[in-house]
Amino acid sequence: MMRICKSKIDLKREKMVRASFNKSWSIIAGILSIGCYAHPVKANTNPEKPLGQLTDNLRLTGEFRARTEVYDFFQPVGVNNNNQYDFWGLRARLGLEATSEYVDGYAQAEYSGVYGLPNNSFARPGGALGLGALYYTENNNNTSVSNVHLKQAYLNFKLTPLGLKGGSVKVGRFEIKEGLEYKTGDEKFDTLKATRVSQRLLGTFDFAHASRNFDGISVGYDQAKYNFTASATHPTQGGFNLNALDEISKIDLVYAAITSKKNALLPDTEGRLFYLYYGDNRNTQVVDNRPVTQRPLLSEQSLQIHTLGTHWLTVQKVSTGAVDGLLWGAYQFGDWGNQSHQAYAFDVEAGYQFIATPLKPWLRAGYFQGSGDSNANNGKHGTFFQVLPTVRLYAKFPFFNLMNLNDTFAQFLFAPTAKTKVGIDFHHLALNNTSDLFYAGSGANSRSGAFGFLGRPATGNKTIGELVDVSFTHNITKQLSWNIYYAHAFGGNYVDNFYRNKRNADFAFVEFNANF
Numbered sequence: 393m394m395r396i397c398k399s400k401i402d403l404k405r406e407k408m409v410r411a412s413f414n415k416s417w418s419i420i421a422g423i424l425s426i427g428c429y430a431h432p433v434k435a436n437t438n439p440e441k442p443l444g445q446l447t448d449n450l451r452l453t454g455e456f457r458a459r460t461e462v463y464d465f466f467q468p469v470g471v472n473n474n475n476q477y478d479f480w481g482l483r484a485r486l487g488l489e490a491t492s493e494y495v496d497g498y499a500q501a502e503y504s505g506v507y508g509l510p511n512n513s514f515a516r517p518g519g520a521l522g523l524g525a526l527y528y529t530e531n532n533n534n535t536s537v538s539n540v541h542l543k544q545a546y547l548n549f550k551l552t553p554l555g556l557k558g559g560s561v562k563v564g565r566f567e568i569k570e571g572l573e574y575k576t577g578d579e580k581f582d583t584l585k586a587t588r589v590s591q592r593l594l595g596t597f598d599f600a601h602a603s604r605n606f607d608g609i610s611v612g613y614d615q616a617k618y619n620f621t622a623s624a625t626h627p628t629q630g631g632f633n634l635n636a637l638d639e640i641s642k643i644d645l646v647y648a649a650i651t652s653k654k655n656a657l658l659p660d661t662e663g664r665l666f667y668l669y670y671g672d673n674r675n676t677q678v679v680d681n682r683p684v685t686q687r688p689l690l691s692e693q694s695l696q697i698h699t700l701g702t703h704w705l706t707v708q709k710v711s712t713g714a715v716d717g718l719l720w721g722a723y724q725f726g727d728w729g730n731q732s733h734q735a736y737a738f739d740v741e742a743g744y745q746f747i748a749t750p751l752k753p754w755l756r757a758g759y760f761q762g763s764g765d766s767n768a769n770n771g772k773h774g775t776f777f778q779v780l781p782t783v784r785l786y787a788k789f790p791f792f793n794l795m796n797l798n799d800t801f802a803q804f805l806f807a808p809t810a811k812t813k814v815g816i817d818f819h820h821l822a823l824n825n826t827s828d829l830f831y832a833g834s835g836a837n838s839r840s841g842a843f844g845f846l847g848r849p850a851t852g853n854k855t856i857g858e859l860v861d862v863s864f865t866h867n868i869t870k871q872l873s874w875n876i877y878y879a880h881a882f883g884g885n886y887v888d889n890f891y892r893n894k895r896n897a898d899f900a901f902v903e904f905n906a907n908f
Contacts, residue, residue, distance in 0.1 A: 453487040459903040463522035466891035477510040504602040505538035541637035595782030604630035617656035622648040644671035661706040693729035712748035728773035737762040756803040764796030764825030780835035789879035795831035821856035855884030
């Protein structure tokens with residue numbers, strides 16, 4: 393009887409996966425047929441087409457990633473939970489792009505799978521003991537889970553042929569990486585944009601095995617000296633929830649940014665002003681420093697958070713090196729359920745790279761501060777809200793995020809060869825306000841249930857501890873690369889008080905990537 397029941401369950405899951413796959417590719421076919429109809433596909437007379445280039449107007453894209461993650465996490469006293477485990481994940485993407493004079497179309501399917509997840513790594517109290525626990529709980533307590541879903545499907549209408557040079561309108565499902573509205577073409581400048589500017593508040597969370605995407609409309613106006621981008625969207629599920637086909641319709645996002653391009657106002661400098669609105673009325677409970685019984689459901693008291701922000705980035709060449717500097721800041725206001733919301737965050741960074749020296753060593757340092765809430769009972773919420781970030785860009789060992797956080801850090805990067813890069817980071821982490829919580833998480837992953845951020849009481853302790861990590865990347869070819877990462881966290885007085893059974897933590901992974 394057990395075998396019969398099990399086979400029926402497996403058959404049901406197989407039918408669900410096939411239905412999702414068929415639905416995804418039916419949408420893909422429809423969008424690409426529109427793109428191709430707008431302009432007939434031309435035959436490519438060049439016999440040496442790049443990999444994936446089918447014709448002049450039709451290109452196939454593919455990505456594959458395999459990663460094994462290992463955790464030896466902090467552990468609270470009095471619970472018999474698994475803080476030492478490993479699991480592995482696979483992600484594959486296949487896309488088709490059609491281009492024409494008036495409209496481009498792109499559709500992409502994604503396979504996501506995680507295997508060997510721990511089933512006893514969520515401690516109460518203590519929360520998730522590493523990312524494996526979050527994958528397990530977000531996917532209906534399954535130790536191995538996979539899903540096929542539609543990642544992107546959009547049409548991008550070009551307005552230049554209609555007389556509005558540089559204008560475009562994108563409709564459908566697409567990626568948003570705030571801060572990366574355009575690239576300069578300068579490798580060092582764009583590296584800093586991608587790793588130290590972009591997606592602090594709104595991004596795809598691409599480190600996860602199912603990335604976040606956005607359904608809606610985006611308009612762009614790109615000129616020689618500036619770029620304007622605006623969008624109105626709903627995010628999809630994703631991140632730790634592998635059922636990434638579903639849209640989270642009860643979260644509203646509006647984003648707008650105007651970027652002064654490099655050299656437009658100041659030599660080798662760019663600046664951006666941006667606005668972000670986040671509205672959330674899901675059937676879930678908010679997380680903050682009030683007692684749980686006093687926190688309202690978002691369906692009854694919604695979040696309506698406005699963020700105004702800016703960044704200024706510069707890279708100045710001097711003698712045999714280059715100096716870089718970054719200023720980033722944001723101010724928030726609005727309604728945090730039945731509380732008023734006012735919060736802030738800022739980041740100051742500087743660096744110097746010895747370009748003419750062997751290994752091209754690059755030294756950088758900075759300080760980030762995200763505000764915390766000082767009083768849980770005054771009707772005001774002062775914790776900086778990170779919205780929907782790609783959290784691992786700023787927390788490579790993502791047991792923390794940028795909410796209620798002071799982060800003093802230094803980076804040392806060097807290149808042993810033209811195809812290899814090594815990075816060593818040091819962070820001193822502390823809570824901004826000990827009356828608030830210690831936060832972790834990357835924002836909403838699901839339509840209902842979890843809020844998307846976790847919070848643990850500070851209990852009057854401020855120092856989270858120190859984090860040291862090493863990353864190694866080797867680009868074997870343009871299409872094939874692999875990397876290794878290892879991090880060790882030394883617990884401070886907060887960790888000593890909360891995770892008394894084990895006061896330090898380790899995280900490592902090995903990853904292989906291929907694309908065309």
